[in-house]
Amino acid sequence: MSDSQFIIKPRWVIPMNGKQATLEQHAVLVDAGKILAVVPKNEIPEWASDWPVVDCSRHALMPGLINLHAHSSMNLLRGYADDHALMPWLNEHIWPAERQWVSKSFVHDGSLLACAEMLSGGVTTFNDMYFFPQATIEAVKRSGMRAHIGLVIMEFATNYATTANEYIRLGTEVRDQYKSDTDISFSFAPHAPYTVSNATFEQISTLAEQLNLGIHTHLHETRAEIQQSLEQFGVRPLDRLLALGILGPSTVCAHGVHLEQSELEVLATQGTHIAHCPCSNLKLSSGISPVAAALRAGMNVGLGTDGAASNNRLDLWQEMRTAALLAKVSDDNAESIPAYTALEMATINGARALGLQDQIGSIEVGKQADLIAVRLDDLNSLPCYDPISHLVYVAGREQVTHTWVEGNLRYHRSEDGQTVFQGMETEELRSIALQWQLKIQSSQS
Amino acid sequence: MSDSQFIIKPRWVIPMNGKQATLEQHAVLVDAGKILAVVPKNEIPEWASDWPVVDCSRHALMPGLINLHAHSSMNLLRGYADDHALMPWLNEHIWPAERQWVSKSFVHDGSLLACAEMLSGGVTTFNDMYFFPQATIEAVKRSGMRAHIGLVIMEFATNYATTANEYIRLGTEVRDQYKSDTDISFSFAPHAPYTVSNATFEQISTLAEQLNLGIHTHLHETRAEIQQSLEQFGVRPLDRLLALGILGPSTVCAHGVHLEQSELEVLATQGTHIAHCPCSNLKLSSGISPVAAALRAGMNVGLGTDGAASNNRLDLWQEMRTAALLAKVSDDNAESIPAYTALEMATINGARALGLQDQIGSIEVGKQADLIAVRLDDLNSLPCYDPISHLVYVAGREQVTHTWVEGNLRYHRSEDGQTVFQGMETEELRSIALQWQLKIQSSQS
Numbered sequence: 001m002s003d004s005q006f007i008i009k010p011r012w013v014i015p016m017n018g019k020q021a022t023l024e025q026h027a028v029l030v031d032a033g034k035i036l037a038v039v040p041k042n043e044i045p046e047w048a049s050d051w052p053v054v055d056c057s058r059h060a061l062m063p064g065l066i067n068l069h070a071h072s073s074m075n076l077l078r079g080y081a082d083d084h085a086l087m088p089w090l091n092e093h094i095w096p097a098e099r100q101w102v103s104k105s106f107v108h109d110g111s112l113l114a115c116a117e118m119l120s121g122g123v124t125t126f127n128d129m130y131f132f133p134q135a136t137i138e139a140v141k142r143s144g145m146r147a148h149i150g151l152v153i154m155e156f157a158t159n160y161a162t163t164a165n166e167y168i169r170l171g172t173e174v175r176d177q178y179k180s181d182t183d184i185s186f187s188f189a190p191h192a193p194y195t196v197s198n199a200t201f202e203q204i205s206t207l208a209e210q211l212n213l214g215i216h217t218h219l220h221e222t223r224a225e226i227q228q229s230l231e232q233f234g235v236r237p238l239d240r241l242l243a244l245g246i247l248g249p250s251t252v253c254a255h256g257v258h259l260e261q262s263e264l265e266v267l268a269t270q271g272t273h274i275a276h277c278p279c280s281n282l283k284l285s286s287g288i289s290p291v292a293a294a295l296r297a298g299m300n301v302g303l304g305t306d307g308a309a310s311n312n313r314l315d316l317w318q319e320m321r322t323a324a325l326l327a328k329v330s331d332d333n334a335e336s337i338p339a340y341t342a343l344e345m346a347t348i349n350g351a352r353a354l355g356l357q358d359q360i361g362s363i364e365v366g367k368q369a370d371l372i373a374v375r376l377d378d379l380n381s382l383p384c385y386d387p388i389s390h391l392v393y394v395a396g397r398e399q400v401t402h403t404w405v406e407g408n409l410r411y412h413r414s415e416d417g418q419t420v421f422q423g424m425e426t427e428e429l430r431s432i433a434l435q436w437q438l439k440i441q442s443s444q445s
Numbered sequence: 446m447s448d449s450q451f452i453i454k455p456r457w458v459i460p461m462n463g464k465q466a467t468l469e470q471h472a473v474l475v476d477a478g479k480i481l482a483v484v485p486k487n488e489i490p491e492w493a494s495d496w497p498v499v500d501c502s503r504h505a506l507m508p509g510l511i512n513l514h515a516h517s518s519m520n521l522l523r524g525y526a527d528d529h530a531l532m533p534w535l536n537e538h539i540w541p542a543e544r545q546w547v548s549k550s551f552v553h554d555g556s557l558l559a560c561a562e563m564l565s566g567g568v569t570t571f572n573d574m575y576f577f578p579q580a581t582i583e584a585v586k587r588s589g590m591r592a593h594i595g596l597v598i599m600e601f602a603t604n605y606a607t608t609a610n611e612y613i614r615l616g617t618e619v620r621d622q623y624k625s626d627t628d629i630s631f632s633f634a635p636h637a638p639y640t641v642s643n644a645t646f647e648q649i650s651t652l653a654e655q656l657n658l659g660i661h662t663h664l665h666e667t668r669a670e671i672q673q674s675l676e677q678f679g680v681r682p683l684d685r686l687l688a689l690g691i692l693g694p695s696t697v698c699a700h701g702v703h704l705e706q707s708e709l710e711v712l713a714t715q716g717t718h719i720a721h722c723p724c725s726n727l728k729l730s731s732g733i734s735p736v737a738a739a740l741r742a743g744m745n746v747g748l749g750t751d752g753a754a755s756n757n758r759l760d761l762w763q764e765m766r767t768a769a770l771l772a773k774v775s776d777d778n779a780e781s782i783p784a785y786t787a788l789e790m791a792t793i794n795g796a797r798a799l800g801l802q803d804q805i806g807s808i809e810v811g812k813q814a815d816l817i818a819v820r821l822d823d824l825n826s827l828p829c830y831d832p833i834s835h836l837v838y839v840a841g842r843e844q845v846t847h848t849w850v851e852g853n854l855r856y857h858r859s860e861d862g863q864t865v866f867q868g869m870e871t872e873e874l875r876s877i878a879l880q881w882q883l884k885i886q887s888s889q890s
Binding site for chain 2: 116121284285311326335418426444
């Protein structure tokens, strides 16, 4: 027996393996960061009889959630500018603030706060896109999360880089530095069709293939983006990116709000993934992504929060519920995106989109022990006829009590309400947030 | 000084009085259940200098939330049947379950659980509609909430009553019994256009005027309801109810999902109120109510959760956020229903709809001390540039730490995470919920 061996005994196991919806009276054995076995509680092998047990008898145990589209360091701009559409929000509020504030320390501190928010809400992996990715990685390593880092590329100058070539050079340097890190993976992240040239997209397509990296971009987020592309390039952004070799089975497109049926079929054929961000799409008045139709077309759809400046919560529970509820109206069918499908979007679908489906996204023997326990016996969750329904339509992120990444308990909320992160002090994090708030606030007025 | 006199010192006061958005460094003095004064913290009068102080220095203090459309006892059917449209959901799932289970004790116990859920989420008043209203009132009295009780009336027989006349008789008896209770007020609640005859609607219109009671009904929740009315009566339900004298300044229509511009103008002219239930409307695939247009037409719009079988949370924070987010897409304008408007919908607009605007819904001298404190300094709420934005776009119901009704602290969550209700034990409530779950579950399989 070693410290890295333990048994979790939950009320329900929600494996997300496409076979059983729930397992009752089962235990999950974790060894050296991986899932060693899933067995009935009364059939725990003799050799594990002295392993420590984590009692989760009031909980559902499920795979850690995967946030498929984030700009983590924007946590420092949470609620900075509300009630604006995407383009004025970017041009008049967010980009000016970023010009003033974005730096290595801004990115590190914002990402650290985002990691804490995500871990406490049961997110174990996120797919990021922002400047100074090395600073985000440093925060991720401290938090103990798993991250897929988008190496951002755009044509215009920011505090991080000046030219597309410089963005690419800086990004590949970071990737080279961490390429042997098993908890960090990478994509090239050409920001969006309206900020990246054809030549740069082509260069990225080639490089991604050479280096075996994925691609993470924004696509068809707003009608204005499509209109601008039609005026400038004579085609919709999706057609342009297709021609430039950007769309494929290793590409994650964030948003995909305005997609016609024929475009869903193109994406399905290409194997391209969508990171559906329903709350951000509503808040910026972008629209409602046709995700039920996308799933019917055979596409893989995961869920993202977007950044805290446009959501304003990095809360996958909120995204699951909103995705399930919205689809019923936008698809005009109360059976669209039932609870189980929403759970798949937040777990195994996200893993597939990042090419990590053999490592994370479900509770299966041999996979990483990225696991969360969710209390389902608080008064607001009773009665409970079906834990799957409650996880999507009832539970809040505050019901997450344990978040393990690779078998390490990175976040825990105890019975007496104390929250503990491994390697991060809550008071230190609060103090970091308040220092940035004071600085940024002083420049607002 | 008496026990009923105290001072609350929050970080921010959010008065919802139509004048200031936020007051900083202010204190609220409560005396005998009412708001006695709102003064700068350093100008507390000498005569109150020895009053006990409730330190809410990390909190926003705001009026208690008003849930404008609930079926509280349906908490016992939370998550009982998901992912169905309204009509099959009612016909195949909910009505059969109600036939089997609804009784005085079902209604009492379900309402008690709903009161606990609502108090812990900062709701101090709710507008209910269900069978056995006396059992709901008994639960409300125990919880210490304020309620507006809809005396339900329909044509068909249930466990509660057999004929419309019997519903009316039972309802008026309950109203007579509690008419001097200042915390309980009443409406007649003809269930819906598709369950109540013309003759009964006319009778209710007359009786409501004679007894000076409001009216609470469902209206234009689904397209099917409108279609059925066109087939049966040759007019849309709104036109029918208008002709029958049901729509007026004391009438609250729940849902109002499918309303044309001309109908919004009719309702505005009549002074009829809408209880917007965005989550329930999404979940049952009913549609999206045009609330931004309703507000522009001059209507008063509050927020409701509907019952826990169709939501599945009695969570006004969820409704505020969803109302604000949805409107930005359905109204195609990112400025629609900004945060402050969503807060108005959940507070003062709800009070107006119930004719209680002189007593509750804002923090103003002379009003009832129905107040809630909401912590805004947890990690997930930092940084905070604007508490109004955070209350709508960031806060969860778990951030409510104090819920006062008429100056009594009916719910409190302490620093160590312990939650305490006045007059109700959490373990007793949990046990009640679990007993019903077992009973109802055994009949499901």
